[in-house]
Amino acid sequence: MNDMSRLEKAVDTRQTKIAAKNVQVYYGDAHAIKDVSVEIEDNTVTAFIGPSGCGKSTFLRCLNRMNDTIDICRVEGDILLDGEDIYDKRVDPVQLRAKVGMVFQKPNPFPKSIYDNVAYGPRIHGLARNKAELDEIVENSLRRGAIWDEVKDRLDAPGTSLSGGQQQRLCIARAVATEPEVLLMDEPCSALDPIATAQVEELIDDLRKRYSVVIVTHSMQQAARVSQKTAFFHLGNLVEFGETGQIFTNPKDPRTESYITGRIG
Amino acid sequence: MNDMSRLEKAVDTRQTKIAAKNVQVYYGDAHAIKDVSVEIEDNTVTAFIGPSGCGKSTFLRCLNRMNDTIDICRVEGDILLDGEDIYDKRVDPVQLRAKVGMVFQKPNPFPKSIYDNVAYGPRIHGLARNKAELDEIVENSLRRGAIWDEVKDRLDAPGTSLSGGQQQRLCIARAVATEPEVLLMDEPCSALDPIATAQVEELIDDLRKRYSVVIVTHSMQQAARVSQKTAFFHLGNLVEFGETGQIFTNPKDPRTESYITGRIG
Amino acid sequence: MPTYWLVLSLLVLAAVGYVLGRNRALQTAGGDTRALHSLPNYYGLNVALTSLVPALGVLIVWMLVQPVFVDSRVSTLIPDSAVPEDATLDLVMSDVRRVADGLDEAVEQGALTPSEARQLDAEATDIRARLGEVGVALGSDVRPEVLRAAQRYRQLTSVGKTAMSIVVAVLALGGLAWSYSQTHKDFRARNVVEKGVLALLVVAASLAILTTIGIVFSMFFETINFFGLHSWKDFFFGSTWAPNFRGDSELSILPLLWGTLYISFVALLVSVPIGLFAAIYLSEYANGATRSFAKPLLEILAGIPTIVYGLFALLTVGPMLADVFAKGGLLGVEWMTGATSVVTAGVVMGIMLIPFVSSLSDDIINAVPQSMRDGSLGLGATQSETVRQVVLPAALPGIVGAILLAASRAIGETMIVVMGAGAIAKFSLNPLESMTTITTRIVSQLTGDTDFASPETLVAFALGLTLFVLTLGLNVLALYIVRKYREQYE
Amino acid sequence: MTDISHQSAPQSRHAGSLLQKDSRTVRRNRAEARFKIYGIFAIAVGMLMLAVLVYNIVTRGVGAYSQTFITLDVELLESKLDKNGNRNLEEIKKVTTFGYAPLIKNAFEKKVEELGIKTPLKPKDQAAILSKSAEAQLRDFVIANPDKIGETIEFRFLANSRVDGYMKGRVTRESIANDKSISVEQLDLVDQLHKAGVLNKTFNIDFITGADASDQRPEAAGMGVSMIGSLFMMLVVLALALPIGVAASIYLEEFAPRNWLTDIIEVNISNLAAVPSIVFGILGLAVFINYMHLPMSAPLVGGLVLTLMTLPTIIISTRASLKSVPPSIRDAALGVGASKMQAVFHHVLPLAAPGILTGTIIGLAQALGETAPLLLIGMVGFIASNAPDSIASGLLSPNSAMPAQIYEWAKRADPAFYERAWGGIIILLVFLVTMNTVAVILRRRFERRW
Amino acid sequence: AAARDNVQVAGSSTVLPYASIVAEAFGENFDFPTPVVESGGSSAGLKRFCEGVGENTIDIANSSRQIKDSEIEACAENGVTDIIEVRVGYDGIVFASDINGNAYEFTPSDWFLALSDKVLVDGQLVDNPNNTWADVNPDFPAIDIQAFVPGTKHGTREVFEDKVILAGCEETGAFEAFKAVNGDDKKAAEKACISLRTDGKSVDIDGDYTETLARIESNKDGIGVFGLAFYENNTDKLQVATMSGVVPSTETIASGEYPVSRPLFFYVKKAHIGVIPGLKEYAEFFVADEVAGPDGPLAEYGLVADPELSETQQVVADEATMDSNS
Ligand SMILES: Nc1ncnc2c1ncn2[C@@H]1O[C@H](COP(=O)(O)OP(=O)(O)OP(=O)(O)O)[C@@H](O)[C@H]1O
Ligand SMILES: Nc1ncnc2c1ncn2[C@@H]1O[C@H](COP(=O)(O)OP(=O)(O)OP(=O)(O)O)[C@@H](O)[C@H]1O
Numbered sequence A, B: 001m002n003d004m005s006r007l008e009k010a011v012d013t014r015q016t017k018i019a020a021k022n023v024q025v026y027y028g029d030a031h032a033i034k035d036v037s038v039e040i041e042d043n044t045v046t047a048f049i050g051p052s053g054c055g056k057s058t059f060l061r062c063l064n065r066m067n068d069t070i071d072i073c074r075v076e077g078d079i080l081l082d083g084e085d086i087y088d089k090r091v092d093p094v095q096l097r098a099k100v101g102m103v104f105q106k107p108n109p110f111p112k113s114i115y116d117n118v119a120y121g122p123r124i125h126g127l128a129r130n131k132a133e134l135d136e137i138v139e140n141s142l143r144r145g146a147i148w149d150e151v152k153d154r155l156d157a158p159g160t161s162l163s164g165g166q167q168q169r170l171c172i173a174r175a176v177a178t179e180p181e182v183l184l185m186d187e188p189c190s191a192l193d194p195i196a197t198a199q200v201e202e203l204i205d206d207l208r209k210r211y212s213v214v215i216v217t218h219s220m221q222q223a224a225r226v227s228q229k230t231a232f233f234h235l236g237n238l239v240e241f242g243e244t245g246q247i248f249t250n251p252k253d254p255r256t257e258s259y260i261t262g263r264i265g
Numbered sequence C: 001m002p003t004y005w006l007v008l009s010l011l012v013l014a015a016v017g018y019v020l021g022r023n024r025a026l027q028t029a030g031g032d033t034r035a036l037h038s039l040p041n042y043y044g045l046n047v048a049l050t051s052l053v054p055a056l057g058v059l060i061v062w063m064l065v066q067p068v069f070v071d072s073r074v075s076t077l078i079p080d081s082a083v084p085e086d087a088t089l090d091l092v093m094s095d096v097r098r099v100a101d102g103l104d105e106a107v108e109q110g111a112l113t114p115s116e117a118r119q120l121d122a123e124a125t126d127i128r129a130r131l132g133e134v135g136v137a138l139g140s141d142v143r144p145e146v147l148r149a150a151q152r153y154r155q156l157t158s159v160g161k162t163a164m165s166i167v168v169a170v171l172a173l174g175g176l177a178w179s180y181s182q183t184h185k186d187f188r189a190r191n192v193v194e195k196g197v198l199a200l201l202v203v204a205a206s207l208a209i210l211t212t213i214g215i216v217f218s219m220f221f222e223t224i225n226f227f228g229l230h231s232w233k234d235f236f237f238g239s240t241w242a243p244n245f246r247g248d249s250e251l252s253i254l255p256l257l258w259g260t261l262y263i264s265f266v267a268l269l270v271s272v273p274i275g276l277f278a279a280i281y282l283s284e285y286a287n288g289a290t291r292s293f294a295k296p297l298l299e300i301l302a303g304i305p306t307i308v309y310g311l312f313a314l315l316t317v318g319p320m321l322a323d324v325f326a327k328g329g330l331l332g333v334e335w336m337t338g339a340t341s342v343v344t345a346g347v348v349m350g351i352m353l354i355p356f357v358s359s360l361s362d363d364i365i366n367a368v369p370q371s372m373r374d375g376s377l378g379l380g381a382t383q384s385e386t387v388r389q390v391v392l393p394a395a396l397p398g399i400v401g402a403i404l405l406a407a408s409r410a411i412g413e414t415m416i417v418v419m420g421a422g423a424i425a426k427f428s429l430n431p432l433e434s435m436t437t438i439t440t441r442i443v444s445q446l447t448g449d450t451d452f453a454s455p456e457t458l459v460a461f462a463l464g465l466t467l468f469v470l471t472l473g474l475n476v477l478a479l480y481i482v483r484k485y486r487e488q489y490e
Numbered sequence D: 001m002t003d004i005s006h007q008s009a010p011q012s013r014h015a016g017s018l019l020q021k022d023s024r025t026v027r028r029n030r031a032e033a034r035f036k037i038y039g040i041f042a043i044a045v046g047m048l049m050l051a052v053l054v055y056n057i058v059t060r061g062v063g064a065y066s067q068t069f070i071t072l073d074v075e076l077l078e079s080k081l082d083k084n085g086n087r088n089l090e091e092i093k094k095v096t097t098f099g100y101a102p103l104i105k106n107a108f109e110k111k112v113e114e115l116g117i118k119t120p121l122k123p124k125d126q127a128a129i130l131s132k133s134a135e136a137q138l139r140d141f142v143i144a145n146p147d148k149i150g151e152t153i154e155f156r157f158l159a160n161s162r163v164d165g166y167m168k169g170r171v172t173r174e175s176i177a178n179d180k181s182i183s184v185e186q187l188d189l190v191d192q193l194h195k196a197g198v199l200n201k202t203f204n205i206d207f208i209t210g211a212d213a214s215d216q217r218p219e220a221a222g223m224g225v226s227m228i229g230s231l232f233m234m235l236v237v238l239a240l241a242l243p244i245g246v247a248a249s250i251y252l253e254e255f256a257p258r259n260w261l262t263d264i265i266e267v268n269i270s271n272l273a274a275v276p277s278i279v280f281g282i283l284g285l286a287v288f289i290n291y292m293h294l295p296m297s298a299p300l301v302g303g304l305v306l307t308l309m310t311l312p313t314i315i316i317s318t319r320a321s322l323k324s325v326p327p328s329i330r331d332a333a334l335g336v337g338a339s340k341m342q343a344v345f346h347h348v349l350p351l352a353a354p355g356i357l358t359g360t361i362i363g364l365a366q367a368l369g370e371t372a373p374l375l376l377i378g379m380v381g382f383i384a385s386n387a388p389d390s391i392a393s394g395l396l397s398p399n400s401a402m403p404a405q406i407y408e409w410a411k412r413a414d415p416a417f418y419e420r421a422w423g424g425i426i427i428l429l430v431f432l433v434t435m436n437t438v439a440v441i442l443r444r445r446f447e448r449r450w
Numbered sequence E: 001a002a003a004r005d006n007v008q009v010a011g012s013s014t015v016l017p018y019a020s021i022v023a024e025a026f027g028e029n030f031d032f033p034t035p036v037v038e039s040g041g042s043s044a045g046l047k048r049f050c051e052g053v054g055e056n057t058i059d060i061a062n063s064s065r066q067i068k069d070s071e072i073e074a075c076a077e078n079g080v081t082d083i084i085e086v087r088v089g090y091d092g093i094v095f096a097s098d099i100n101g102n103a104y105e106f107t108p109s110d111w112f113l114a115l116s117d118k119v120l121v122d123g124q125l126v127d128n129p130n131n132t133w134a135d136v137n138p139d140f141p142a143i144d145i146q147a148f149v150p151g152t153k154h155g156t157r158e159v160f161e162d163k164v165i166l167a168g169c170e171e172t173g174a175f176e177a178f179k180a181v182n183g184d185d186k187k188a189a190e191k192a193c194i195s196l197r198t199d200g201k202s203v204d205i206d207g208d209y210t211e212t213l214a215r216i217e218s219n220k221d222g223i224g225v226f227g228l229a230f231y232e233n234n235t236d237k238l239q240v241a242t243m244s245g246v247v248p249s250t251e252t253i254a255s256g257e258y259p260v261s262r263p264l265f266f267y268v269k270k271a272h273i274g275v276i277p278g279l280k281e282y283a284e285f286f287v288a289d290e291v292a293g294p295d296g297p298l299a300e301y302g303l304v305a306d307p308e309l310s311e312t313q314q315v316v317a318d319e320a321t322m323d324s325n326s
């Protein structure tokens, strides 16, 4: 696995980007995340794996405070971004989310044109000085989202009229367009064919050069391919967190081992 | 691959369940499905594969006339179910859809309790004579959807409060509960972890004994594992259709070959 | 109109501020929007709002306070002796204002020079005639002290206006300068602007509370008076509503309440099914063309003046019902004695309320995501099953809102009830008898010829307040129901 | 077929030909068809009622748009109008309308003679077929053109309401048997004048542009000024109720914390919708007139009162449609770093726009047709002011409103007012439809499914 | 705030037509703007009249009844002390049925017997047994009783009760019987007299005369109570009944022969005279002979001119307030 060797070299120089300490999440009375501490490093792809319903999405949404929008959701513990507590009163969640972008598990394009879907982020963050620049950003993002060829002739069509996989890539493009420092991707390739998946993985690898990426995936292969660190969740607990190579080849926890060896896909 | 050998035996005895002839689908002016003819056999799992946006979902939705709900969508050609044209004027799409069930690409649980989500189909079709029977159907279906253990204590919780993968399995359970003759599944395992995937695949194999199953998937492995026939779509065309073993080992069309060999996942 | 000009220049200033703020923000960021904390527009808006809002606020307050202040200053000029015994100072002051206005008008029209206006002498000139020439009518001749006061009034007012202009201008410019100096690429302009907008939103929401307080207060004291004159026992627990002109009337709310509930119930019985089915048909079955003309047409029903419905009830629906149910009617029964009845009014009111239910529900139903429908149809449900079991529950809060709105309207309606249901308060289960409602009694008693200080009139306030409390209860119930059954999609 | 017992075994319960509907499907389809028919029926009922009402309104109201006029040449006698002959306006003004009656009488007599009409009527009774507004019309003319005194000028006078009714067929020779105001001889005269072309029925623009007239002159009454009153009130309502209502809804639905306080506000607002409209009049009188000293009978006050009355309708509908926007849209916006405010204004609000517009349509329709609250702030009654000359005077000078005008007319004794009331309703509806059209077009632009 | 320059009037809708005729003519003949005359009922008018003194209160209240002592007190509390009472004439109240229906010649007893809740039968007070007019009076046709009487909010109702029902009550002797039952309490007996039956034979009309007319049009057997002016404008649809043998008309009412009528008033706030332009002129114009006299437009419209108009003119000219009157 040549990927593995490549990362190991870089490991030491990396800095902690997000540090989560003793995070607990409750949905009403249900304890969805149990005392999770994890450090997400800069210039790294971190993969969250674990059985369905174990709390991956929930934890991911904590990292940019998207859980704020769920009334019954309560978050405890500290999450630090660049050493600053993101749940601090003084923190503007908006600024936080501009820094920590997100691709949701269910593709959710705006009921607007494809162009506007992608242009929305750059517009509100003032990333383009003029129309030409914006066009460029949109095109670039769509290209990085591996969807440009499919939609370049129909940028005015509504984003909701795309196929499932296209919507997913549109959402990736939308998230990339705002140039976040950290990108949280919840199963970004679930509806994608192998080629598109490869392109998105390339994108992820590319993003890693400048940013930090967290990706939730059910595909062990994908985790092994793109990530340098892997966290394994089980029933709301973070069972194991470490270098991807180590997790996949030499898991410490029996639960991790059984999950990984029970692999099929 | 022991799967393969098992099927080959059964092949001859199978009957055509659905026969599509020269099907064309247009979204407004866009030609999404171009002259596709395919025969789906009884007691068979047919896999549709192909790059994202090639028309798999569109074609799948033709098979139980779900495309009727999209205003701008126009279907031409013949689709016969048990020799009867499903686009015939006399055919009641409701009865058709009861026979040809569907699991959608984006999980769409009703904003009702988990129980009601599953009980909905049996109720409208009058499959249960009393509460106890209904309870049994619900439990059975949830078990077959591999989600019973996770939700058995919270059957009253809204289906929308589940995690992405749980929602997907709930939708599978919901579709199974109505006992259709043909089950169309649009990427049923996209949000599932390997273990859940295995359970769903087991379900599919089980269903095949009595019914016919069509499954859209991006995972070649999955297609190879569960299906007996595979159809490869590309840019709205049905490029190749045949025995799964043959498609994966000895594709006739160069496009098929390049798609399959370009495989990564 | 100098105030117009002032407001106009404030707006211009705000516009300038917008441009300045925007440019400065861009400048500090070296022309690169990416270096800014917020979008350039927000910096512009921040400057514009900071210069506009306080200045405008002060302007409004000043304009409210200045007349009071000037009045109090000027009124000291009027000796008690100058106030005619049967008048109050207030009235003299309105005379003063009128003369002052007249002088202004005269100066404006060129009939007087400003200095003439200042030096006019009541003894020497017939001011009434002079002002009459420029079209200002005065009630009587102008007395010298009134003229003096008027001149002082003009002087103070003009001084006040100048001062106001200066203060407002200073504030506006100051706000502009301050916010301009604040403008910097790291300044959190968006947060500031959004806080301002949020404050405006809160103000808007609290207006509803203010209205409620206003309503309660405007009825409270008269209600107290009523209960001072009339026994509360009779009001709440009596069984008869029979006001008369001799006093000692029986004024019980119960028969009215019964009528209100009965008539509203019938109205809802008509409007809810029709409205809901219409909404369902429009949003689920009808094609775009049908929908785009049927919906606005139905909405016209809500805009036809209620007097038309009243006449419709009286002249068409009532006699039609009577032809069937009255003596000698088709059925040969004698259930109805006149054209007016609960059903007459209820049915006609129901027709009026159709669009309240249909249009709002239609919008809400339309907003239920298509994937919900697909999910249900995919299971082999018919469209009607889908609507009943999936779409409607998901749209429930909105539909309940629409029905509540219709019910509210039914409770508040007068003209249709007066003409369609009659004016007799009684308890009866027969829907073909005349009854009346609380609201119509409120209107009747308020607009009648009875002594306004008598319980017969004051009862209107007690009725109003009681109705207010009752509907409050109903609304709490509705809220509870919606909370309980709400289904949130996604 | 469908009800066979639950077997763990094989066949689907939906087996059988698609072309033959099984009994359950047939049953369900019947239910479906019934359901659909209910919908069609509901719409048909609504449409039918609308048609009946509109038909009623139009047939009863069209009469108001034509009016009978009589053309006369009036000699403006100097001896009557300006005894001193110095054209002093003050002195000319001293001649009241009563003083103009003889001029008209003379003119009429002359006309009748000229045409060779024989009538047993005295000149005074002949002239009585003219509207009482004739004198005022003449006086206004003379005051506006004092230099014309002494000349003979042609005037077009209104005929009185009975004559007008006769021309329209409402009044017949039989029906006036007991009528003191008109006699058979006068009707004979009318017939002859009509034949001579002096008396004609023509389109009556004054009905659309004019002001109210007193009970004695139904023929002179018009909707114009009250239309302006309504227009100004609607402007006030639109300018205040829509933004305030939407702002309040946004706050309550999107920003307010969920606690007892917001619950109270929520219940309160729905409750305000149930407050009888006249109570808003009480409130308006107390707050705007008695406390804030705004002028009585002013459209500004009327607009404010109607704003308060309309707010709950707009808030309730806006909240309902905000609620119905799926949360995933908000999530998507927040996820790319939009602030909550931006998410709401950029995404949620446009999607909720149809419902907001519906609320506005219904709220404005209600406000446009409301009389009860206007009763207490002095906008109902006889308010025959002139058309305002500026926006400020439009808002502040006394005026009525269309529904109030209609309501007043409907109460008046002379049946000619009844016709005008319905005519007024036509104008009101045209006004309403115009207002709605804008909103409906906007609404169609915003409608979409997702 | 700019000063108000128009006279502001509010009150009784019975007086409104007359006031509007006057206001219109006033506007035409004077330089003052046309006064604003609001409707809303005597009660609401007087209430606003008594709200205080000042520009934001009305100058004149129209009333179809005399102001009550309690109202004068309430006025005084708000500083409205000097009130000029002006009686403008009388409003005749007539009974009329459909033009094609039966003609009636009523007496108060007929009405009492037709509408009262309880009547005297063979010396016993019983629930009103009369179903048809023939039951009431053999001279009448045997058609169902259906009377449209003003609702309890209307001043007309008071007159109807006092001058017709109560009179009938006394004529038929029921009054004495009620008095006996109520232990000689005259007030209670009066109250019993005027309580009307509630079985649908007597219908309260809360709207105005147009509504009563519409009711008669949809029920040809009905008999309604109208104002004289209203009847005179609708002689093509209505025929009037005599009362005690007298045909109602302005003459018979002015002479007092026809019993059912009531005086109409307006009240002027003296404090506003000289402040509100045109106020006094309007009041004077209203009661001028050429306006309110027997040949004036008001009489033509149906107002029964006040035989003592000249005294009223004097009151206005002198600005004599109510206290100085009494
Ligand atoms: N509602 C629609 N309106 C217009 N075009 C549509 C609509 N739905 C799908 N399309 C277009 O039709 C083509 C086929 O879409 P389809 O959903 O069938 O793809 P798919 O094979 O299912 O892809 P995926 O694997 O991404 O789900 C795509 O180009 C898509 O953009
Ligand atoms: N809105 C919610 N309200 C209540 N419970 C919730 C909600 N969302 C998720 N849960 C529950 O929290 C647990 C964790 O859910 P989460 O979505 O984080 O799972 P996940 O690891 O992302 O699973 P998947 O791979 O299926 O997406 C699950 O048991 C789920 O049912």
Ligand SMILES: [Mg+2]
Residues within 6 Å of the ligand: A056, A057, A058, A105, A186, B163, B164, B165
């Ligand atoms: Mg998830």
Ligand SMILES: [Mg+2]
Residues within 6 Å of the ligand: A163, A164, A165, B056, B057, B058, B105, B186
């Ligand atoms: Mg698809």
